[in-house]
Amino acid sequence: MSSHPAAPALQVSQWFNTETPLDLPALRGRVVALHAFQMLCPGCVLHGVPQAERIHRHFAGEGVVVVGLHTVFEHHEAMQPVSLQAFLHEFRVTHPVGVDAxxxxxxxxxxxxxxxxxxxxxxxxxxxxxxxxRQHFGQLDDLTVGAEVMRLLCEAR
Known part of the structure; x- marks a missing residue:
């Protein structure tokens, strides 16, 4: 039996950058990089969001799916979906992003x-x-993230 817990389901109220809602069971067989952020979080804007987009671009076609999750737990009135849509456009985010329900x-x-x-x-x-x-709060350097993603990709299916 594995000591790694099953990933809980994504509970999303709205999706951006995808034509159909994403579902973790449907992504089995691929490595998923789930990136939780808030658009008013400086660490997210400076490091997290750009890193998620780099992972998305670098591992495109390699069996890795990057999913952004806009988790609003403060400043609710300022972080509405219309604002998020503008944010994603301005920061050129192309990977799928869901609004945490x-x-x-x-x-x-x-x-x-x-x-x-x-x-x-x-x-x-x-x-x-x-x-x-792996679940990490805060900033991880790209080399560490890339090595961990590659390790997961190289594991036997």
């Missing part, structure tokens, strides 16, 4: 709660079997 009467959205995230940016690496293999 809000929960009635709660500040923390659904997927953020399910993964017990501490804040943003958070990078979660999910292996081909749908298990969480």
């Amino acid at each position: 809000p929960l009635a009467g709660q500040r923390i959205p659904a997927t953020m709660q399910a993964y017990e995230m501490q804040g943003t940016p958070t990078l979660i690496l999910i292996d081909r079997a749908g298990r969480v293999r």
Whole structure:
């Protein structure tokens, strides 16, 4: 039995940069880099979002799917989907991005709660079997992320 937990389902209220909603079970067989961010988070804007886009561009066609997750847990009134759409355009984000589903009467959205995230940016690496293999709050350097993604890609299916 694996010591790595199954990745909880994504609970998303709206998607950008994809024609159909993404579903983790449908992505089995691929490595998923789930990047949680807020557009008003300086660390996300300076490091997390650009890194997610670099992963997306570098590993395109290699069996890696990058999924952005806009997890709004503060400044709710300023971070509406229309603002996010403009943000994604201005920052040239091309990978799929979902809006973490809000929960009635709660500040923390659904997927953020399910993964017990501490804040943003958070990078979660999910292996081909749908298990969480790494969850990191804060900034990781590109070399570390690239090595971990490659390790997951090289594991036997």
